[in-house]
Amino acid sequence: MALTITDECINCDVCEPECPNDAISMGESIYEIEPSRCTECVGHFDEPQCVQICPVACIPIHPDFVEDNASLWAKYRRLQAEAGKPVSDAAPQA
Template identity: 50%
Template sequence: MSLMITDECISCDACREECPNEAIFEDEPTYMIDSDRCCECVDQYSEPACIVVCPVECIAYDPDNIETEGELKYKHAHMDY
């Protein structure tokens, strides 16, 4: 599944700068994650980069966008940068 940013976001910009897929963008009043671009850093890092850098731990797995590891790997392999 892709990730989502909860209401606890403080808009610090740490996650957006760290995302290798440019899936995070500024929205009002906080940031959002584009589920079409988020592949949870599969095949890039051992864990999602945005979760690692988030100072308030407001990034969680999105239960409305469940994807298997295989689907995430496919999405990453076919990413249009």
């Protein structure tokens, strides 16, 4: 699943640097999350870091980009490979 930032965002600038996939950037008026880069921190952390640090709780799951854990791991591996980083084969077993 990808996450999304709602219009309750106060542009506090804390989420962008926490994203290990560089999925968060400043949009036209608030921060936005690029669904093709968001793995909900799978492969990096146990919990989405942006959600953990957001002071106004404005980062829910994006209803148009629902993915299962295997898909998130596949996206993580793709992003790591594109960045030329070592790809972990460690993934939780279903």
